[in-house]
Amino acid sequence: MPGYVSAMSFRLHYAPDNASLIIRLALETGGMAYETVLVDRAARGQQSPAYLRLNPNGLIPVLETPEGAIFETGAILLWLADRHPGLAPGPADPARGDMLKWLFYLSNTLHPALRMLFYPEKYIDGDIAALRTRTKSNLADMLDKLDALLAGKPDWIGATTPTILDPYLACCLRWMALYPPGETGWFELSRWPALERFARLRDDDPATLRAAQAEGLGPTPFSTPHHANPPEGSAT
Secondary structure, three states: OHHHHHOOOEEEEEOOOOOHHHHHHHHHHOOOOEEEEEOOOOOOHHHOHHHHHHOOOOOOOEEEEOOEEEEOHHHHHHHHHHHOOOOOOOOOOOOHHHHHHHHHHHHHHHHHHHHHHHOHHHOOOOOHHHHHHHHHHHHHHHHHHHHHHHHOOOOOOOOOOOOOHHHHHHHHHHHHHHOOOOOOOOOOHHHOHHHHHHHHHHHOOHHHHHHHHHHOOOOOOOOOOOOOOOOOOOOO
């Protein structure tokens, strides 16, 4: 449906260097027209009545489309891919199942573990240090699996032409290197050589360069990231 897609425009509710970055990268990769609406996290804009009407969970991102507002990062990515040929293997492609299982691995396993690492107080009232220690160990195991996946050189992640999986994984690698401040010593990207090669490849992607400029991510946002210096809003 290329004609249908090109006629669409989207409104991305975002905050710099948040999960909305994944969606921005996918939109840029697909060459899709979109506009952005800054969510002021410092003022808890994601909890405002207007925002909660779009996403009752009060989380970023939301993508407004001609068919309504969509939330949940994995759901937005899959919705975009189903309407834009080339962003993922199509329903008839033999690789579709592999793509889907790893998309859901990122959205249901890796991403929630990062949230637990970054916001442990949302999960327990007790020993935050113990939770973070266990979570780091779990994340290292997940990265072992992902490194083995990329070492096999599938054509639906880590290839020259990115799919919806690439921005998701690249952003997760970025955030592990940066957050929480003072708690990132466990993460050394060179420990996972296939992931390190992947991050360097994504650094140089044209979609990355445009997103990095828009959100102040610096020249190597995935392989050797630095904290964002966005032209508007705050990454915290």
